[in-house]
Amino acid sequence: MSRTVQGVVSKAVGEPVTLENIIVPDPGPGEAVVRIQACGVCHTDLHYREGGISNDFPFFLGHEAAGVVDEVGPGVTEVAPGDFVILNWRAVCGQCRSCLKGRPNICFSTHNAAQKMTLEDGTELSAALGIGAFAEATLVAAGQCTKVNPEASPAVAGLLGCGVMAGIGAAINTGGVGRGDSVAVFGCGGVGDGAIVGSKLAGASTIIGVDIDDRKLEWAREFGATHTVNSSNEDPVERIKALTGGNGADVTIDAIGLPHVYRQAFEARDLAGTVVLVGVPTPDMTIELPFLEVFGRGGALKSSWYGDCLPSRDFPMLIDLYLQGRLDLDRFVSETIGLGDVEEAFHKMERGEVLRSVVVI
Ligand SMILES: NC(=O)c1ccc[n+]([C@@H]2O[C@H](COP(=O)([O-])OP(=O)(O)OC[C@H]3O[C@@H](n4cnc5c(N)ncnc54)[C@H](O)[C@@H]3O)[C@@H](O)[C@H]2O)c1
Ligand SMILES: [Zn+2]
Ligand SMILES: [Zn+2]
Numbered sequence: 001m002s003r004t005v006q007g008v009v010s011k012a013v014g015e016p017v018t019l020e021n022i023i024v025p026d027p028g029p030g031e032a033v034v035r036i037q038a039c040g041v042c043h044t045d046l047h048y049r050e051g052g053i054s055n056d057f058p059f060f061l062g063h064e065a066a067g068v069v070d071e072v073g074p075g076v077t078e079v080a081p082g083d084f085v086i087l088n089w090r091a092v093c094g095q096c097r098s099c100l101k102g103r104p105n106i107c108f109s110t111h112n113a114a115q116k117m118t119l120e121d122g123t124e125l126s127a128a129l130g131i132g133a134f135a136e137a138t139l140v141a142a143g144q145c146t147k148v149n150p151e152a153s154p155a156v157a158g159l160l161g162c163g164v165m166a167g168i169g170a171a172i173n174t175g176g177v178g179r180g181d182s183v184a185v186f187g188c189g190g191v192g193d194g195a196i197v198g199s200k201l202a203g204a205s206t207i208i209g210v211d212i213d214d215r216k217l218e219w220a221r222e223f224g225a226t227h228t229v230n231s232s233n234e235d236p237v238e239r240i241k242a243l244t245g246g247n248g249a250d251v252t253i254d255a256i257g258l259p260h261v262y263r264q265a266f267e268a269r270d271l272a273g274t275v276v277l278v279g280v281p282t283p284d285m286t287i288e289l290p291f292l293e294v295f296g297r298g299g300a301l302k303s304s305w306y307g308d309c310l311p312s313r314d315f316p317m318l319i320d321l322y323l324q325g326r327l328d329l330d331r332f333v334s335e336t337i338g339l340g341d342v343e344e345a346f347h348k349m350e351r352g353e354v355l356r357s358v359v360v361i
């Protein structure tokens with residue numbers, strides 16, 4: 001018997017999201033149904049609603065979630081009903097050329113549930129990042145469920161399912177931030193502050209947060225930024241150079257995904273440094289860079305999918321650090337809200353009033 005749950009759906013570009021009845025099929029082979037306990041509102045959900053990701057409306061939103069496995073399909077051995085899990089959007093295949101080379105964190109064939117969830121009239125839904133978790137329950141591939149210590153609260157654990165993990169990983173995994181490094185993070189939202197927290201964890205000694213909103217900069221300092229720059233008042237490139245002995249930062253991270261911000265990150269980087277793009281651009285955007293500088297400065301220009309994380313390695317480890325008091329995740333939860341409040345949470349995000357609104361079910 002399939003189940004019917006309430007979930008948040010985006011039906012057309014730019015239109016307010018609505019609560020709909022969603023049919024969640026019984027789990028088939030390799031699938032699991034998860035009872036969602038909490039799901040953060042990520043900027044990527046808003047990108048979906050604005051048509052910035054694809055045109056496959058209607059979207060079933062929400063993808064930054066934790067919950068309890070309710071039921072598993074045939075052949076599922078990695079999780080069982082009752083397990084507390086964080087949902088990940090990169091279930092690795094174990095068989096593609098990247099996995100076979102020992103690099104499952106960049107698996108080229110990640111997968112989701114084979115069956116589709118639908119509206120009551122049978123319309124198939126596109127689940128955001130293959131999850132769809134602004135709902136009482138969802139259907140995922142069993143490999144999208146990562147078990148973690150159930151002592152962590154769902155509202156906090158879910159954050160690692162997307163934005164905060166992407167930020168921490170952009171710094172540690174993609175950027176390779178290490179002890180004594182200087183880091184500049186452009187955009188101090190949930191992802192950018194994740195990068196600040198990750199840089200602090202890795203031992204960076206100079207961490208510069210850049211934003212256009214003073215409130216965000218204040219929060220960035222609470223997360224561990226040693227300096228902040230409001231780039232609507234002053235040139236962030238000059239300021240970052242001044243703060244790093246005239247050189248630029250070892251690692252610069254664009255946690256917004258805007259061409260002019262990427263250019264700032266490119267220019268604010270020291271010789272042989274690394275630029276990391278973790279913010280998501282829209283399809284219409286292009287960048288122009290001085291080609292000789294791309295060559296002459298050396299180093300690396302990298303993009304960071306999901307913070308290059310491996311959920312099975314990183315989620316339990318980060319939850320353990322959190323439970324030991326070594327990773328401040330509580331501070332990311334600005335407010336807890338209900339399923340019917342997601343549209344208003346988008347507006348609060350646009351107005352810069354929150355880091356993460358977390359739907360608690
Ligand atoms: N790569 C990934 O795997 C991944 C995962 C999650 C989210 N993302 C992307 O990361 C980006 C950030 O997400 P978020 O949830 O932190 O969003 P957010 O809205 O919470 O934060 C964005 C921040 O950027 C600031 N900002 C906007 N324009 C700016 C400018 N010109 N200069 C400086 N700061 C500026 C805003 O004030 C805000 O603080 C989005 O593009 C999102 O889609 C990527
Ligand atoms: Zn693979
Ligand atoms: Zn996200």
